[in-house]
Amino acid sequence: MVCFAFLTPPYPSPSSIVIVKEHLNIVFIGHVDAGKSTLGGNLLFITGQVDKRTMEKYEKEAKEAGRETWYLSWALDSTPQERAKGKTVEVGRAYFESDTRRYTILDAPGHKTYVPSMISGAAQADVAILVISARKGEFETGFERGGQTREHIMLVKTAGVSKVVIVVNKMDDPTVQWDQTRYNEIKDKMTPFVKAAGFNPKTDLTFLPVSAYTGLNLKDRVPKSTCPWWDGPSFLEHMDHMPMVDRKIHAPLMVPISEKYKDMGAIVVGKVESGHMRKGDNLLLMPNKTTVEVAAIYNEMEDEIPVGLCGDSVRVRLRGVDDEDISPGFVLTSPNAPVHAVRRFEAQLAILEHKSIICAGYTAVMHIHTLSEEVTLPALLHYFDKATGRKSKKPPQFAKRGQKIVALVETILPVCVERFTDYPQLGRFTLRDEGRTIAIGKVTKLLDDKADDVTEALANATLG
Structure with missing residues (x-):
């Protein structure tokens, strides 16, 4: 579905009506080593965001580093520290498009010491993809007390995520071999816990079996010859047809700043949580009450766009402020109805x-x-x-x-x-x-x- 964004007031001329694909921010969460980055990396590959040559390069580098099976996650894990450990530390960002929607992936770290980074990723997400390893022993480790699976679900609920897709990964593992009994066991253990965290199992929760490494059930449905019992959609099919989250396009503007840097002036990064902004708008940066002008707005692909709408992840070039006077947690807001x-x-x-x-x-x-x-x-x-x-x-x-x-x-x-x-x-x-x-x-x-x-x-x- 194509979303027509009509902005008021003033009414835009017909030529300035913005036609955009619906945009969803998704965060990958779950226990360390569940396969979050591998899933993200393979999605980038199958949707054409990362080409075959780049993937072959990652595969070669991973092999040389003795990390052969991790090459898919290298498409998402950007720092040498993450690649060396095979663990995501910062909140990785990546983007892909299907025929109907645009997606921003926030790949949150699964390791216990990095929970604050995970919270910052979840705070910007609309949908959480909880990746769970079906491998014998791995699911149990992530789910028992002290594992990250439980804590992550509670945190994403608090951070404002309204929908959870539980991806049961590593279904191709020798200890699983697409076994329906194992899939149902995980589903039965997870459902009461997710319900206790405040999600409605009927409306907010979906389970999907996949193999992130081989790509089975990511874009195309898993073949019946491999998994005769699965009649549901593939991962991308489900994401493309999920009900859209409610966007408050006409409410006062609020953009919590997640990062800032200097590049021919101050650049801030954040998700538009409410309202919309245009190039040339005069806004307030709170809590310091600094008046700033929007010099340019960029989307995830670094393309300049005329308007940032509620739900969009944007980079904004600001005039009237130095990047040293901005901190993460500041909010870019409308001067007529500023954030408190x-x-x-x-x-x-x-x-x-x-x-x-x-x-x-x-x-x-x-x-x-x-x-x-x-x-x-x-x-x-x-x-x-x-x-x-x-x-x-x-x-x-x-x-x-x-x-x-x-x-x-x-x-x-x-x-x-x-x-x-x-x-x-x-x-x-x-x-x-x-x-x-x-x-x-x-x-x-x-x-x-x-x-x-x-x-x-x-x-x-x-x-x-």
Whole structure:
């Protein structure tokens, strides 16, 4: 389906109506070595984004490095560190197109120490592709306590991903050989857990058997001679026909910045979470309130485009700001309805795990959209009664694993957040401490910093 993007106001002339393929951002998640990068690399190859010659070059290099079976993942893993280890560390980015849709792949690392990078990848995704290894022993390692599979599912739900496709990979492995019993065993173990994380198994979840390495069931359906029991679609067939996510094209503009660099001026990278922008627009960079002009907008293929629409991953060249004055987590926003920048807000928290109890004064690192920031909980305000679901009148003395509470959250510097009910992508977060996800949260109430206005007024008076 071709998407016609009509932008208002002002009404564009018929010649400026933008005809674009629908665009989906997908993040590959799952335990280390499940085959995420191999799947991504082979998708790039079969959709023609990486040509045969490049693939042969990767195959030769991988062979020389003694990593023969990893050549497909080298199309996606860009740093020498990743290639040497065969593990993705940064959030890799790649792009491919089918006949009906454009896709941005965010290949998130599966290794435990890299979870913050994974959160940043998931925060920009519409759909999560959870890659699971069907190989005997590998699925069990990834799924048991301490494995990444469980944590990743909870994190992508918090990051705002609404749909999950579980790709059961390595079906061609000698220990599996496209065995339906093994596929069903994985499906039966995974479904209750994904449901507990907040996804509806009927509407938000799909299972697909594939072999990422051989490419079976990626573009074309797996032959009946190999897998007689599979009657479902191939991976790309399913992705092309998934219901499209709702795009808020006419809402106020919000683009959380995931990275920035210098290239004939300041360039910022991010996903348009809401609204749209045109070349020449004057925008605000929050929380610093810097007025900037959009000098150029580029898509994933580095082509200049006239308009960036909600859901697009874009690179934007800005005038009026130095790249040194921009940090990941800043938000490019509309001057008429800018994103809120606050130091204090109330949030509903679900405590997932913590060694001891959590009391007022607790500190952790908050990950919200593309931002990671240290926060303090100066006060616990209410807890939710498990039996009735009602909020307590009295504040709890402490919170422990399994509880749902409302707490006050405070940062040192202003951060760009919104209430979850207004903008889910800018209103949901995770709290992490000592390498573990402690809680998932939703921003429920923004508290104005009146002191801020006073400080600003004083600063202006002094300057005057």
